[in-house]
Amino acid sequence: MGVIKMKQWVCSKCGYVYTGESAPAQCPVCHVPSSAFKEKALGGEKRVLTSITKLNIQYAHRFLGYIGEAQYLHGHTGTLTLEVEGEVNTSNGFVVACNSIKNHAWEYLVNFDHAIILQKEDPILPELLKVYEAQGIKGGSPWNTSTGRAFDTDLAKAYPECRLVVVKKVATVENLIEVFYTLLKDTLNIKKLTFTSGDNAASFSV
Ligand SMILES: [Zn+2]
Ligand SMILES: [Zn+2]
Structure with missing residues (x-):
């Protein structure tokens, strides 16, 4: 052969x-x-390097059925560190031009920023939608401009128009990393993802 x-x-x-x-x-x-x-x-000449990009994501969530304060709705600033591997492009000196990684990842991840992340079966979800509906902001608002690309995977569904992400599993850093990886793996050659939020962090190496 x-x-x-x-x-x-x-x-x-x-x-x-x-x-x-x-x-x-x-x-x-x-x-x-x-x-x-x-x-x-x-x-x-071939040089394979890892390009590292950081993204900040502010979000609110709660752990449904958890015994502890995290059962209440609360907020975090999370930092996602994205490590992408590739050969250095001899003409521009980048693995992937750094802004391109950020811009591309952000297309999806902006859905999690200034958003509420709730589990599918959380009874807050229908109540929240009722309030948004009554306020006329469920289907969007002229001031909700930095919206991302809608997605619907086995793990999560984004509603960019009302800054909501509905997840299948509890939104721990470990589970969110899995959601992020699924969204980004097809277009970025990801080697490692690290997500830090509050005192918690998780990382995943491909
Ligand atoms: Zn939390
Ligand atoms: Zn390109």
């Missing part, structure tokens, strides 16, 4: 590297068209 050598294509804007016969229709990270991709020269 022979070895199949795949071509590699580098996004000239953000440094995203795509492996395949031809460049993708558009960059999954920064959305420029395929014409912005350049074929990577084989051989030469």
Whole structure:
């Protein structure tokens, strides 16, 4: 059996590297068209590094059925540290241009910021929606402008219009890391995620 050598294509804007016969229709990270991709020269100097990006997420949650103060609705500032591995792009010097990682991750993660994270079966959920409905803000508001991309996975569903995320499992740092990883893994070459919130932290290495 022979070895199949795949071509590699580098996004000239953000440094995203795509492996395949031809460049993708558009960059999954920064959305420029395929014409912005350049074929990577084989051989030469290769440096694989990890690029580290931090994102702050302010959110409210509670642990449903938990015996302790965390059963009450309360807030946190969490910090997600995102470690992405890749080859250094010789033209721009980045693994993935740092703002691109942040911007891309934020498209999804902004849904958790200034948001309430509740479990599906939490009886606060229908009550909260009733209040938002009565105030006319359930379906959005002209001042709710920094909304993210809606998502609906096995673990979580985002309602960007009213800054709500409904989760399947209790929103501990451990479970939230799993939610974040599922949302970001397809477009970022994640090596490690660390989420710190209050006195708690969890990390996950791929
Ligand atoms: Zn790109
Ligand atoms: Zn908490």
